Amino acid sequence: MEEKVIKAATVIITAISIIVAGTLLFFPQLHIRAEENRELRAQEAIERKENMDALEMLQYNTANVDSQEGISFDQQLRIALPENVTPEDVSVENDYLTQTIIIKIPGADENYLYNYPMIGKSYHIDNLTYESESEYGVIEISLDSVVELQKTSDEHYIYMDFLTPHEVYDKVVVIDAGHGGNAPGATKQGINEKDIDLAIVLKVKELFDEAGDESVGVYYTRTDDSNPSLEQRVDMANKAGADLFISVHNNSTKSGRMSSINGTAVMYDEEKASEENGSMQLAQICLEEMTAALGSTSKGIVKGHEIYIIRTAEMPVALIEVGFMTNQDELNRLNDEAYQKEAAQAIYNAIYRAFQEGY
Numbered sequence: 004m005e006e007k008v009i010k011a012a013t014v015i016i017t018a019i020s021i022i023v024a025g026t027l028l029f030f031p032q033l034h035i036r037a038e039e040n041r042e043l044r045a046q047e048a049i050e051r052k053e054n055m056d057a058l059e060m061l062q063y064n065t066a067n068v069d070s071q072e073g074i075s076f077d078q079q080l081r082i083a084l085p086e087n088v089t090p091e092d093v094s095v096e097n098d099y100l101t102q103t104i105i106i107k108i109p110g111a112d113e114n115y116l117y118n119y120p121m122i123g124k125s126y127h128i129d130n131l132t133y134e135s136e137s138e139y140g141v142i143e144i145s146l147d148s149v150v151e152l153q154k155t156s157d158e159h160y161i162y163m164d165f166l167t168p169h170e171v172y173d174k175v176v177v178i179d180a181g182h183g184g185n186a187p188g189a190t191k192q193g194i195n196e197k198d199i200d201l202a203i204v205l206k207v208k209e210l211f212d213e214a215g216d217e218s219v220g221v222y223y224t225r226t227d228d229s230n231p232s233l234e235q236r237v238d239m240a241n242k243a244g245a246d247l248f249i250s251v252h253n254n255s256t257k258s259g260r261m262s263s264i265n266g267t268a269v270m271y272d273e274e275k276a277s278e279e280n281g282s283m284q285l286a287q288i289c290l291e292e293m294t295a296a297l298g299s300t301s302k303g304i305v306k307g308h309e310i311y312i313i314r315t316a317e318m319p320v321a322l323i324e325v326g327f328m329t330n331q332d333e334l335n336r337l338n339d340e341a342y343q344k345e346a347a348q349a350i351y352n353a354i355y356r357a358f359q360e361g362y
């Protein structure tokens with residue numbers, strides 16, 4: 004019996020020894036295999052990322068960080084700075100008219116987003132692309148709203164908060180200088196309507212800039228000789244959530260011939276005329292302020308629903324026809340800087356009066 008037990012024990016011990024020895028021999032291979040699996044998974048992740056566009060990568064990276072660190076990046080984007088690039092080297096351009104942000108990062112190559120993941124989210128981001136050019140990496144962000152960017156930075160990152168105009172200002176106004184570029188509007192004796200419209204609006208801008216009222220945000224559809232489309236002009240007002248939309252033009256007779264007809268008229272949306280604090284009252288305020296300041300003839304408020312920017316603006320809108328370019332006296336005055344300044348002051352006053360009256 005004892006012999007049998009010893010034999011059996013020997014067999015068992017030998018078997019165990021063989022298994023242990025085999026496992027020990029095999030163990031390093033198991034280890035290598037685990038390592039290989041990790042590398043494979045990393046490779047797969049990179050391939051997955053390579054198939055992602057910049058927006059998908061942003062969402063992917065943000066979701067990972069969110070779940071790992073419990074950090075929330077609501078309405079904020081974090082952009083990583085490449086080696087030797089300071090926050091000051093990065094240019095950020097925020098185009099209110101097209102609701103596009105362009106960020107140029109020096110030295111960022113085609114692998115920038117892999118090496119320096121961008122993190123964050125905003126419900127205002129419609130699309131986001133990345134392209135590397137010779138000297139810069141360019142991030143382009145399309146937005147569904149006019150946004151104000153609030154930037155902060157440290158040595159590794161730039162942080163950008165996306166705020167709507169109304170999150171920054173109590174009141175928001177969009178001011179539109181008519182025509183522009185190769186669309187001069189009325190042209191009389193070498194004087195273009197577009198230039199007078201712009202001159203007046205730039206003087207309104209000077210008044211707002213000098214006053215520095217931080218409770219009022221003012222946006223301009225153009226401040227140079229550009230010609231935004233009508234859609235862009237209205238879009239800007241609608242996407243800024245503007246409280247008021249003021250468009251500045253100058254008049255001419257239907258025939259375009261010089262005549263005695265002169266004076267200031269303001270167009271409004273008669274379809275929304277019954278609304279309290281609507282387009283009609285705003286037009287009336289503008290008309291009163293303009294004629295009082297300029298001493299011009301009142302041509303009254305005029306129905307303007309058929310005008311695209313009036314019809315499609317989602318807020319009270321007034322289209323001011325400051326004067327007639329087809330009237331010699333008025334043309335001379337409109338072309339005079341002092342008169343333009345008075346018109347600008349009247350528009351500025353009309354905007355504040357509208358606020359006082361509850362707009």
Ligand SMILES: [Zn+2]
Binds near residue numbers: 181182189196252253
């Ligand atoms: Zn015009």
